[in-house]
Amino acid sequence: MAERLPPKERTKIPRQAMPERDALERAHNFCEVNSGFDLALAEKEAQRCLACADPKCVHGCPVGVKVREVVDLVIEGEYLKAAAKLREDNVLPAVTGRVCPQETQCEGACILGKRFAPLAIGHIERFVADYERQTGEAGLPTPAPPTGKKVAIVGSGPAGLSCAGDLILKGHHVTVFEALHEIGGVLLYGIPEFRLPKDIVQTEVANLGRMGVEFQTNVVIGKTITVDELLNEMGYDAVFVATGAGLPKFMNIPGEHLGGVYSANEFLTRVNLMKAYDADHYDSPVYSCANRNVAIIGGGNTAMDGVRSALRLGAKNAYIIYRRSEAEMPARVEEVHHAKDEGVQFMTLHNPVEFIGNDEGFLTGMRLQKMELGAPDDSGRRRPVPMPGSEFLLPIDVAVIAIGTGANPLVQSTTPDMQTNKWGYIVADEATLRTTKRGVFAGGDIVSGSATVILAMGAGRTAARSIHEFLNTGVW
């Protein structure tokens, strides 16, 4: 427990750095890179907060986490209370503390950032959540008495899990249906262990299970069961579709079928979900990266996860190939820094135009074109323009395409009265997340397109509120 320092003293404290494993050591294993604040670091960092009357940080957070109050509780040493405060708005704080793009959200809005470095809100959030988990004192709230209403949730990513958590508290019967054999969505099959240890996700899932949420893995809605069957034959009163944006995009350039060319989804699924990095103990293979040249195409979080996984699988050279400049990269700043420290080579302003292979159909290289930045495009970012005559060949054995994902049509195509937009995403009312089909709600990446964990979680909670209202009133 500590006293608050006077404002002048607060700004003298430098932003506390996140302790992390040595870059060269960690680049060869899948252990978590950041080791987290200890009590002393957390308190010292918390002391930097100016306790603003109108905390900008709260507005910067998509779900409005009460950052200032959480920080106050940390200074007072009331960590479990801080955790409870966090959970009022954020059901997966150990996850968001690790993976939110804080620099554009809470920390991007923090007033300290105007003259100094912003408060390390993500690190504090992570500390509080980890403290709660490690002391094993997560005080699970007790669900309301059973209402007799049943809700089916399709997809177990952050949107589905947070919706399940809120609805179970209201006393509804909740079943989460997941196509894969494990629960967690992208948190499990996409984001690697070294950034988000799987046991964190599994602890949260286990907590939901203890509160009464029922999980059904190996069920593909649209195939095993349709949405109509859920509503009619199986007696669910409402359905929340949270299937994510899991359809991989390819580049449609020559040579994409060569052995060694992967979508980021496949590469990361093999490595994370199927644990191909532990070939002695797991049966799913991944095309060997050891002592080879590996290129990841893209500049987002997925690309950083891919390239850093490749390094850990023993790549001799691991490249990021991105057609714009580093300033336009959508990845979290921390991931870009970590990747560089670990030895990833960044080839920005380069774009592949062809994959080249040998007679047996294996990838041997990639023809790259140099780019320069032209006028801003619709997204406000400067458009990359090819430089004539700049093509050259880069020897490559493995290529991973991480240029984004689209909407998987399995649920939509079997639910014809649920409207989709021209890209195949589900149309849902912004405020209520109702779709055009009675009783069916949708949210997360399958509505917004690829976004973030916290936005998906926010959508799950919004859906829970309007599902609860629908179940109570029966009014659509």
Next chain:
Amino acid sequence: MNQLATSMFSIVEAWFLAPDIKLLKIQAPLIARKRKAGQFVIVRVHEHGERIPLTIADADPGLGTITIIVQGIGKTTRQVNLLNAGDALLDVVGPLGNPSDIRLFGSVAVIGGGVGTAIAYPTAVALKEVGNFVISIVGARSKELVIMEEEMRATSDELFVVTDDGSYGRQGLVTDMLRELIEAGRSIDHVLAIGPIPMMQAVAEVTRPHKIATTVSLNPIMVDGTGMCGGCRVLVGNESRFACVEGPEFNAHAVDFRMLAQRNRLYRSQEQAALKKFENWLQYALDPTPCCQLEKEHPEIGPRSHT
């Protein structure tokens, strides 16, 4: 409570149809109720296993069972084939893929090579049910590897068995038989060919000059089976298609078989190493203690339930 898919995938019956080819009936009520001819499941045997696709050869919605027929060619399929009634599969998901295109074509030749006969069987049944004249050609390397002959006979108007070595039926390849039928002027309106890639490619070349519409069921390497990874992409008419959600059946005359064969060799060295390790282990593991084989191989997963 609803009966739900994940409750159990216990094996209720299992026996060998031929050396290394095993038939297993599995408790999977939701899949049994839904499946149509031509669809498949993805199976994972144990906690550390890979996900592999297997065609649903038959189903009994009443009993809630599906039938799979598995040829033990690598580590995972051999593990499946070690299982017996009373054991269970950890994960079974489906039914995946599009159902076969079942229409009244007229006269249809159904060609099955090796374990492909088992994959073609449910579609042959469905084709027969809608009134087609079904001519089946069942091919195998030798007599002991001929499977499903009786079942195929029961659903066919005519049946021919061919073996590479002539140890049973006619000596030759399925394509020799097909060519003979075509040259004899038999009317064949549609061909369905399922088997090893070279066989399907050869069938496509036999029917192409005669402009006989030909369907093949492709077997690329899959992971999720739901369109999420793109690993199963095949080139059809120079377009990239995901076999798990857009197939597995495609027009044989548009398929790039060379590409498919190349992609299926992607993990050859890892697969061979895994199989070798597994076979070595099998050698000393074949002691008579009554415990599940998998449990011995992976003590870390703990005892498996035997119900």
